Amino acid sequence: MATAVTTKKDYKIHRYQIEKRQQIWGVIFTLPVSLGFMIFTLGPMLASFVFSLTNYRVAAAHNSFVGLENYIRLFSGKDPLFYKSLRVTFTYALMSVPLNLTFAFGLAMLMNRDFKGKAIFRSIYYLPTIVPVVATSLIWTWLLDPDLGLINTILRQLNLPTSKFIYQESTVLPSLALMNLWTCGGTMVIFLAGLQDVPRVMYEAAEIDGSNWFHKLIYITLPMMSSTIFFNLVMGIINGLQTFTQSFIMTQGGPNNGSLFFVYYLYREAFELQEMGKACAIAWVLFIIIFALTMLVFRTSRSWVYYEGER
Amino acid sequence: MTIKQRRKILNLFWYIVLLIGSLICLLPLYWxxxxxxxxxxxxxxxxxxxIPNPVCWGNYKDALTILPFHKYFLNTIFITTFNVIGTLITSxxxxxxxxxxxWKGRNVLFTCVISSMMLPYAVTLIPTFIGWQKLGAYGTYLPLMVPAWFGGGAFNIFLLRQFFMSIxxxxxxxxxxxGGGYFRIWSQIILPLSRPALIVVGLFTFLNNWNDFMAPLIYLDNERNYTLALGLQLFKGMYNAQWHLMMAASTVVLLPALAIFVIGQRYFIEGIALTGMKS
Structure with missing residues (x-):
C-alpha cells in the first residue's frame, strides 16, 4: 500500500520534470525565431510607426515629434505623387492579379491530365520564376524595345499596330502586367497540386449524371479548389502591391511617373530624399491597405471557400 | 465520329496549346x-x-571584364552560402x-511567426536600415547575412514543421x-529523415539570396562589394544600348540559378506544391 502511494508521487514528480524539461527546451529551440521576430519584425514595426510621427531625416541635427502631420500631408494631396503612386499600384494589381490567376488556373487544368512529357512541360512553365528579377527586367526591356525588340518586330511582320510599351504612360502598366504573366508558372504549380487532390470519384459521379465539362468546373473543381484559389489570391494581392524591382530597373518609375509603384515612391522618399519620417508614414499606409484587403478577403472567404471536413 | 475519336482530337488540340504555350515561355530565354x-x-x-552567325563568344569576355563580375560572383556566393547554412540550421x-x-506559448509564437509572412517588408525596412546604420554596419554584409541566422524566414519554418510532424x-x-536529449533527437533522427524537405529549403534559400535585389541595393555602397544582381543593374546604367553585352551579362547571372534548378527540379516542384497545401 505504502509503496503504491510513493510510486504515484514519484510518477507525479517525474511528469513535472518532463514538463519542465519540455518547457525549457521548447523555448531554447525556438529562440532564434523568437529573437528574430522581436529584432527584425515587431521592433522595427513599432519603431516605424513612431518614426512616422516625426520628421526624422538621416542628416538632420535634431528630429522632432510632429504628430499626424506626415499622414495629413500625404492625404491632403500636397504631394501629388502619393495619390498617383496609389493609383498606379492598384491599377497594376487589378490587371495583373486576375490575369495571372486565370492563366495559371487554366494552365493547371490543362496540365492535370495524363499525357507524355507532363513533367517536362511543368518544368518549362516553372522555369521563368527562377530567373533573377534583374535579369528578367533586362530581357523584357530588350523584348519590348519599340524599334528593335522582338515583340514589335513580330507585330510589324503580321501588319499589326506596334506599341511603345514601357516608354509610354498609357501602355507601361499593361506591359509590366504582360511581363508578369511570364512568371505565372509558380502559381500554376500550386494549382496543379490542388487539382490532383480533388477526388476523381466526384467527376465520375458527375459524368454518370450527365454533366458536361462546364458543370464539372462550376460545381466540383472551383468549390474544391476554393482554398487554394484563396491562398493564391491573398499572396497575389500582397505581392502585387509591393512591386518594386521591375519598375526600378526598367522605367525608373516613368514615363511621367506612370509606373511609380507605391514601394518605389517610398524608396525615393527614404533613400534618395532622406525623408525617413515621411517614408515610414507611407509604409504604414501600405501596411493598413494590405491588412484591410487581407481581412476583407478573409471575411468574404467564409462564404465562398470550402474547407474539407470543417464544421 | 465516335466519342472516343472526338476525345482524341480534343486531347491533341489541348496538347498543341500546351506546346505553343511552353514555346512562348522559352522564347524570351532563347532570345x-x-x-x-x-x-x-x-x-x-x-x-x-x-541563329547567330558567326557566334560571338567574345561578348562574354567583354561583358565580364568591363566590370569585375568575378568579384561580384564570389561576393554573391559568399553571402548565399552563409545564408543557406544559417537558414538550414536555425529554421x-x-x-x-x-x-x-x-510547451506553453508554442502556438502563440507560431501564430506570430506565420502572420509575419503577410507583413509588407516595406514596414520594417526603414527602421531596420536606421538600426544597422547606427551600428555602423552600413556598407558591410552584416545586414544581408545576420537575419538568415534568426529562424531563416517564416515560410521555411512552416515547411519544415509540416514535414517534422509527419515523422x-x-x-x-x-x-x-x-538517455539522449532533444539535440540528439534533432541531429540524429529528425534531420537525417528530413533530407528532402531540407533540400527544398536549401534550394529556395539559395535562389532567394541569389536573386535578391532590394537589400543589397540599400545596404551596399561600395561598388567592389556589389552582388551579381546589383552589378547587372550597374552594367545596365553604363552600357544602355549595347544589348549584346547586356544579354551576355544577364546570361552569366542567370546560369547558376538555372543550374540549381535543373539539378533540384523534382524538389522544387514538390516544395512549391507544399506551399499551397495548408493555407
Whole structure:
C-alpha cells in the first residue's frame, strides 16, 4: 500500500520534470525565431510607426515629434505623387492579379491530365520564376524595345499596330502586367497540386449524371479548389502591391511617373530624399491597405471557400 | 465520329496549346542567349536573324571584364552560402521546437511567426536600415547575412514543421529512453529523415539570396562589394544600348540559378506544391 502511494508521487514528480524539461527546451529551440521576430519584425514595426510621427531625416541635427502631420500631408494631396503612386499600384494589381490567376488556373487544368512529357512541360512553365528579377527586367526591356525588340518586330511582320510599351504612360502598366504573366508558372504549380487532390470519384459521379465539362468546373473543381484559389489570391494581392524591382530597373518609375509603384515612391522618399519620417508614414499606409484587403478577403472567404471536413 | 475519336482530337488540340504555350515561355530565354552571342551588326539587322552567325563568344569576355563580375560572383556566393547554412540550421531548430516539443506559448509564437509572412517588408525596412546604420554596419554584409541566422524566414519554418510532424513520435521516445536529449533527437533522427524537405529549403534559400535585389541595393555602397544582381543593374546604367553585352551579362547571372534548378527540379516542384497545401 505504502509503496503504491510513493510510486504515484514519484510518477507525479517525474511528469513535472518532463514538463519542465519540455518547457525549457521548447523555448531554447525556438529562440532564434523568437529573437528574430522581436529584432527584425515587431521592433522595427513599432519603431516605424513612431518614426512616422516625426520628421526624422538621416542628416538632420535634431528630429522632432510632429504628430499626424506626415499622414495629413500625404492625404491632403500636397504631394501629388502619393495619390498617383496609389493609383498606379492598384491599377497594376487589378490587371495583373486576375490575369495571372486565370492563366495559371487554366494552365493547371490543362496540365492535370495524363499525357507524355507532363513533367517536362511543368518544368518549362516553372522555369521563368527562377530567373533573377534583374535579369528578367533586362530581357523584357530588350523584348519590348519599340524599334528593335522582338515583340514589335513580330507585330510589324503580321501588319499589326506596334506599341511603345514601357516608354509610354498609357501602355507601361499593361506591359509590366504582360511581363508578369511570364512568371505565372509558380502559381500554376500550386494549382496543379490542388487539382490532383480533388477526388476523381466526384467527376465520375458527375459524368454518370450527365454533366458536361462546364458543370464539372462550376460545381466540383472551383468549390474544391476554393482554398487554394484563396491562398493564391491573398499572396497575389500582397505581392502585387509591393512591386518594386521591375519598375526600378526598367522605367525608373516613368514615363511621367506612370509606373511609380507605391514601394518605389517610398524608396525615393527614404533613400534618395532622406525623408525617413515621411517614408515610414507611407509604409504604414501600405501596411493598413494590405491588412484591410487581407481581412476583407478573409471575411468574404467564409462564404465562398470550402474547407474539407470543417464544421 | 465516335466519342472516343472526338476525345482524341480534343486531347491533341489541348496538347498543341500546351506546346505553343511552353514555346512562348522559352522564347524570351532563347532570345536572351541568341542576342548574347551576336555582334552589334547582327543585332540591328532587320528582319531579325534567329541563329547567330558567326557566334560571338567574345561578348562574354567583354561583358565580364568591363566590370569585375568575378568579384561580384564570389561576393554573391559568399553571402548565399552563409545564408543557406544559417537558414538550414536555425529554421530546422525552430521547426523542431514547434513540432516535437510540447510547451506553453508554442502556438502563440507560431501564430506570430506565420502572420509575419503577410507583413509588407516595406514596414520594417526603414527602421531596420536606421538600426544597422547606427551600428555602423552600413556598407558591410552584416545586414544581408545576420537575419538568415534568426529562424531563416517564416515560410521555411512552416515547411519544415509540416514535414517534422509527419515523422512518428516513437523514435523520439526511444532516444529519450536511451538517455539522449532533444539535440540528439534533432541531429540524429529528425534531420537525417528530413533530407528532402531540407533540400527544398536549401534550394529556395539559395535562389532567394541569389536573386535578391532590394537589400543589397540599400545596404551596399561600395561598388567592389556589389552582388551579381546589383552589378547587372550597374552594367545596365553604363552600357544602355549595347544589348549584346547586356544579354551576355544577364546570361552569366542567370546560369547558376538555372543550374540549381535543373539539378533540384523534382524538389522544387514538390516544395512549391507544399506551399499551397495548408493555407
Amino acid at each position: 536572351l542567349i541568341r542576342s548574347s552571342l551576336m555582334d552589334m551588326g547582327q543585332i540591328f539587322t532587320m528582319p531579325p536573324i534567329w 530546422s531548430l525552430c521547426a523542431f521546437g514547434f513540432s516535437r516539443i510540447n 512518428p513520435k516513437d523514435l523520439d521516445e526511444a532516444t529519450i529512453v536511451d
